[in-house]
Amino acid sequence: MSNTEKLKNFLVQEIIPDLEEAIDEMFGFIEKAKMASIADKEELQELQEMHSECKDIVIEIEAGDMDDNEAGDILAEFVEMKTSDDE
Numbered sequence: 001m002s003n004t005e006k007l008k009n010f011l012v013q014e015i016i017p018d019l020e021e022a023i024d025e026m027f028g029f030i031e032k033a034k035m036a037s038i039a040d041k042e043e044l045q046e047l048q049e050m051h052s053e054c055k056d057i058v059i060e061i062e063a064g065d066m067d068d069n070e071a072g073d074i075l076a077e078f079v080e081m082k083t084s085d086d087e
Contacts, residue, residue, distance in 0.1 A: 003072035008061045011054050015078055019051040 026044045030036040036044075057074065060066045 003068045003075055004061050004066055007066075007071040007075040007078070008058055010075060010078060011058055014082065016051065016054050016058075018082075019047055019054065023047050023051060
């Protein structure tokens, strides 16, 4: 399996669903509190931007616009982020 396929699978099966869950939780928290701090709004914006970037990467892979080396580098970054979040 190529790095581009691994990256796409990792994004679609792990990262994007995790981001969507975090975004939903943040919206729920903000709605429940009836007010959001600046920090909450910034965190929500960061999550939404990362979600959008991940979807853009998937589109880039599907279009064949990403080489395998670049995909490997990005995959390594995401795996590192994911494993440090799980600790």
